[in-house]
Amino acid sequence: MKRIDAVIRPSQLDEVKQRVNALGITGLTVSEVRGFGRQKGHTETYRGSEYTVDFLPKIFVTIAVAEDLVDPVVEAIIEGARTGVIGDGKIFVSSLDDVIRIRTGERGPGAI
Amino acid sequence: MRFLFFERQCGRGSAAISRALLVLLLAQILCGSMWAAFADQAPQPDPAGTATGDKTSVLDAAGNPFVVFEPTDRSSPDYAKNKKAFDEFQAQAAREPLALKLADGVGHDRIGTNFSWTLLTGYLVLFMQAGFALLTCGLVRKKNAAHLMMLNFAAYVFAFLAYYAVGYAFQFGAVAVNASPTNLGGAPTLNHFLIGSGQWGFLGGKGFFLSGPAYDASSNCLTLFEVVFMETAGYIIVGAICERITFWAFLICELFIGGMLYPISGCWVWGGGWLSQLGSSKHLGHGYVDFAGSSVVHSVGGFCAMALALILGPRLGKYGPDGKPRAFPASNIVFVVSGTFVLLFGWMGFNPGSTLGATDLRISVIAVNTNLAAVAGSAAAMLLWYWLFGKPDITMACNGMLAGLVAITAPCAFVSPTASVIIGVVAGVLVCLGVLFNERILKIDDPCGAISVHGYCGWFGAVALGIFADGTYGEGWNGVGAAAYLGKTGQGVTGLLHGDWSQFVVQLGGATLLAIYAFGTTYVVFKAVNAWRSMRVSKDVELQGLDVPEFGMLGYPEDAVQMLSAGSQSPQRAV
Numbered sequence: 001m002k003r004i005d006a007v008i009r010p011s012q013l014d015e016v017k018q019r020v021n022a023l024g025i026t027g028l029t030v031s032e033v034r035g036f037g038r039q040k041g042h043t044e045t046y047r048g049s050e051y052t053v054d055f056l057p058k059i060f061v062t063i064a065v066a067e068d069l070v071d072p073v074v075e076a077i078i079e080g081a082r083t084g085v086i087g088d089g090k091i092f093v094s095s096l097d098d099v100i101r102i103r104t105g106e107r108g109p110g111a112i
Numbered sequence: 113m114r115f116l117f118f119e120r121q122c123g124r125g126s127a128a129i130s131r132a133l134l135v136l137l138l139a140q141i142l143c144g145s146m147w148a149a150f151a152d153q154a155p156q157p158d159p160a161g162t163a164t165g166d167k168t169s170v171l172d173a174a175g176n177p178f179v180v181f182e183p184t185d186r187s188s189p190d191y192a193k194n195k196k197a198f199d200e201f202q203a204q205a206a207r208e209p210l211a212l213k214l215a216d217g218v219g220h221d222r223i224g225t226n227f228s229w230t231l232l233t234g235y236l237v238l239f240m241q242a243g244f245a246l247l248t249c250g251l252v253r254k255k256n257a258a259h260l261m262m263l264n265f266a267a268y269v270f271a272f273l274a275y276y277a278v279g280y281a282f283q284f285g286a287v288a289v290n291a292s293p294t295n296l297g298g299a300p301t302l303n304h305f306l307i308g309s310g311q312w313g314f315l316g317g318k319g320f321f322l323s324g325p326a327y328d329a330s331s332n333c334l335t336l337f338e339v340v341f342m343e344t345a346g347y348i349i350v351g352a353i354c355e356r357i358t359f360w361a362f363l364i365c366e367l368f369i370g371g372m373l374y375p376i377s378g379c380w381v382w383g384g385g386w387l388s389q390l391g392s393s394k395h396l397g398h399g400y401v402d403f404a405g406s407s408v409v410h411s412v413g414g415f416c417a418m419a420l421a422l423i424l425g426p427r428l429g430k431y432g433p434d435g436k437p438r439a440f441p442a443s444n445i446v447f448v449v450s451g452t453f454v455l456l457f458g459w460m461g462f463n464p465g466s467t468l469g470a471t472d473l474r475i476s477v478i479a480v481n482t483n484l485a486a487v488a489g490s491a492a493a494m495l496l497w498y499w500l501f502g503k504p505d506i507t508m509a510c511n512g513m514l515a516g517l518v519a520i521t522a523p524c525a526f527v528s529p530t531a532s533v534i535i536g537v538v539a540g541v542l543v544c545l546g547v548l549f550n551e552r553i554l555k556i557d558d559p560c561g562a563i564s565v566h567g568y569c570g571w572f573g574a575v576a577l578g579i580f581a582d583g584t585y586g587e588g589w590n591g592v593g594a595a596a597y598l599g600k601t602g603q604g605v606t607g608l609l610h611g612d613w614s615q616f617v618v619q620l621g622g623a624t625l626l627a628i629y630a631f632g633t634t635y636v637v638f639k640a641v642n643a644w645r646s647m648r649v650s651k652d653v654e655l656q657g658l659d660v661p662e663f664g665m666l667g668y669p670e671d672a673v674q675m676l677s678a679g680s681q682s683p684q685r686a687v
Contacts, residue, residue: 045501046439047508047561048548 001096001109002070006061007035007089008081013059016080023072025063026112033060039087058089064099064112129360132367139277139321155300161329164297165223167215171471175587178215223330226295226469230337233465236458237340241268243454244347248354249667250447251507251560253440255657256355257667263350263362270363271346271370275339277321282306282375283342283383284334285316290384290591295469297330311389316379337465338382341409344462345374348413351560352421356428356654359662361647365420365638373416373633374409377626381408387622391592397578397615398597398605399590400622403478404466406522406573407623412630414567418556419634423642426557428654437551440559445506452510456486459517463524474525474585481524482517485536489516492540500544508544511561515543518566519573526581526605535576539569571623578619581607 008016013030020028034055041054065073074091082088101111158164170178180201183194205212245264252260287293288303290311302325306317319326322335346369353362380387381402391399402408431437442448463482464475493512494504519539520532527535546564550556556563586604588594597603598611606612607619641647648654653661666672 044439044441045503045505046441047505048501048551049437049439051439051441 001099001112002065002067003094003096004061004063004065004070004073004077005092005094006063006077006081007033007037007058007091008061008077009083009087009089010057010059012081012083012088013061016061016077019076019080020063020073023069023076025065025069025073027064029062031060031062033058037087037090056087064096066109066112129363132364157301157325157328157331159327159329164330165220167212167219169219169222169294169297170215171222173473178219222471223295223297226471227329227333229470229475230296230333230465230468233461234337234340236461237337237344237465238458240340240344240455240458240462241347243451243458244350246447246451246454247510248351248451248560250444250451251351251442252355253657254443254668254671255666256659257443258663258665259658259667260350260354261667262359262663263354263357264347266359266363267347267350267366268343270366271343272339274367274370275342275375278371279342279375280322280326280335280338281319282316282372283378284331284338285318285320285383286313286379286385287316287334287383289313290389291382292384293330293334293468295467295472296333299328299331299334301325301328302331308386311386311393313379313383313385313389315376315385316383334468337468338378341405341462342370342374342378344405345409345413345416346370348410348562348566349417349420351562351565352417352558353424354559355658356424356648357420358647358649361641361645364641368634368637369413369416373630374412377412377629378408381622381626387625388590390618390622391590395614396618397612398586398592400618401526401577401581401586401589401605401615402522402574402622403525403577404463404521406518406520406570406577407626409570410518410521410566411568411570411574411623411627414563414565414570415627415630416634417558418563418567419631420638421556421558421563423635423638424648426555427559428651430557431555435555437555442507448507448510452513455514456483456517459486459521463521467525477529477585478524480529481527481532482520484529484532485516485520485524485539486513487516488533488536489513489519489540489543492516492537493544496541496544507561508547511543511547511565512540514565515539515569518569519576521570522573523577523580525585526577526607528580528582528584531580531582535573535580538576539572542572543569567627571627574623574626575616575619577605577607578616579608581605581612581615582610583612 006016017028034057036055039056041052041056043050043052061077063073070093074093077091098107099109099111100107168177168179172178180198182198183191185191188194241264245261248264249257249260284299285302286305288298288300289305290313292298292300302316302318304317305313306315308314318324319331322332325331326335346366349365349369353365379385381400382388386393387400389399390396427440429438430440459482460479464478467475467478490509490513493515494509497508498504516536516539519535523535524532543561543564546568547561550558550563558564583598583603583606587597587602589605593603595601598606606615608616638647649658649661659666
């Protein structure tokens with residue numbers, strides 16, 4: 001089992017969701033986050049005083065998948081999230097020790 | 113989660129406030145017994161309104177009265193002519209008694225029409241409170257939203273009570289002496305100066321607690337309209353002192369404005385006081401003229417706010433170690449823009465309503481002028497900011513509209529539409545420069561731009577009257593030039609560009625004096641209050657946001673991670 005975390009542009013969430021869904025994954029969690037990578041922030045003016053917007057809004061997508069789905073899901077996220085401009089985001093893949101379904105107590109790949 | 117728990121830390125000032133309110137209550141009881149002293153004085157008040165408005169209130173379109181009174185000044189060159197007119201009227205009246213009876217009804221209806229107009233426009237001005245609340249709340253940080261709303265709310269409540277207790281009497285207690293509101297039946301019972309007399313009145317002296325002489329239909333119509341004007345001055349200060357003032361100190365500010373600061377200068381200009389009478393007493397134009405309060409309301413409120421903001425000091429983090437101002441961006445632009453539109457709508461009561469009568473048809477010109485200055489001011493601010501910073505700042509576009517409105521408030525009745533556009537444009541530029549000047553040079557932190565919008569543009573509006581007034585309106589204003597002015601019959605208030613430099617002089621002097629008065633008095637009084645007890649919240653409270661420490665609740669509770677306490681409803685389990 002693997003855990004896939006992706007930081008993507010808010011505008012690309014729908015694309016990513018559709019492509020990942022098409023692969024038949026059974027769950028996906030998103031959160032609104034802020035951060036910066038190479039894109040960095042930019043400067044704005046409010047009533048004559050400058051301020052920097054350092055942390056830009058991004059969407060953090062978390063998906064737990066079985067081993068065989070890792071590559072197709074990563075491909076799908078890249079396809080959905082890529083615009084080619086700096087600030088498209090990153091994908092992190094890590095191994096997952098266990099998964100538990102709270103309702104039934106089921107464990108392991110069957111709980112994904 | 114410290115802020116989710118009850119913290120008691122604002123007990124000091126609230127005790128002082130409670131004591132002050134108790135004193136007010138006692139004063140009211142005393143005053144209630146005192147007004148018996150006025151009870152036998154003529155004229156008698158008319159609380160039911162059944163004796164207000166008769167044939168003497170009937171006027172034609174040009175303002176000529178229906179009833180011709182017997183001339184009293186035998187030395188006047190017109191005595192013979194006037195006496196003849198009076199005799200003819202008497203003879204005619206004797207032949208047609210029914211006409212006189214009819215005139216009594218017409219006069220009463222005329223006053224009734226004016227009452228409706230004045231009260232309804234007063235309600236519009238009242239609604240400006242909602243606009244100010246939205247505007248200021250949108251311009252500050254989210255963590256202070258409840259604080260801002262409560263300041264706006266409490267401003268209405270406490271300033272109103274102070275105005276009821278003493279403010280109205282100070283301002284209008286002698287209005288019938290020189291500035292009788294004839295459109296509303298004249299308020300004849302308010303005829304005594306506490307300080308001064310005749311053309312040199314400094315403080316009104318009748319109508320404390322709206323009892324006795326002020327318990328009168330004509331006077332109360334004026335009261336409602338004027339109290340909402342005072343409220344405007346009262347909540348102007350919120351924009352400059354928010355995000356750092358304690359609630360008890362704010363209440364003292366409101367009692368001070370509603371009971372002292374505003375009524376005193378208001379008496380000088382609108383209560384028949386000395387500034388308005390400079391035309392009769394010193395031959396300076398029509399005396400100091402401020403139609404709807406650029407200076408009386410706005411610059412007094414704005415410069416009072418300036419003194420308070422100076423005493424409080426800037427918000428934490430507003431200026432970096434290098435002294436450069438930092439931006440605290442507005443939390444809700446939707447509130448800012450909708451609040452500004454509510455204010456624009458309310459201003460349609462503020463200016464046209466200041467005729468105190470729908471029978472004064474200048475109201476249409478006033479409404480158009482007011483709107484023109486508003487859009488011109490906004491356009492100027494928008495374009496100037498576009499040019500200076502590359503993007504038009506929405507909050508400055510809104511400030512520009514308010515600047516135009518504030519500046520046209522004094523001259524709206526006396527100038528042409530073209531002059532209104534010019535005044536609006538100048539105000540729109542002035543407000544932008546004022547905001548930058550305060551922020552970068554004076555380093556007075558004014559979160560909502562109140563000092564620039566109301567203080568600077570208010571002063572400018574009163575001066576602009578002295579420049580642009582074109583003489584088409586205001587014949588006989590402040591008792592000057594009823595027969596002829598500048599050698600012309602029907603010539604009204606006239607500015608520098610139309611040939612009356614003395615009007616410009618009195619406007620410039622009067623507006624400057626009011627600004628200095630408002631700033632100076634506030635600074636002295638509140639420097640003392642601040643020395644007694646700091647009017648500012650502690651550093652911790654300011655960083656956390658004033659909502660919870662001062663009021664025990666957040667403006668936006670969904671921003672806090674809520675913990676369900678034992679007694680609260682837990683989510684239902686799915687069965």
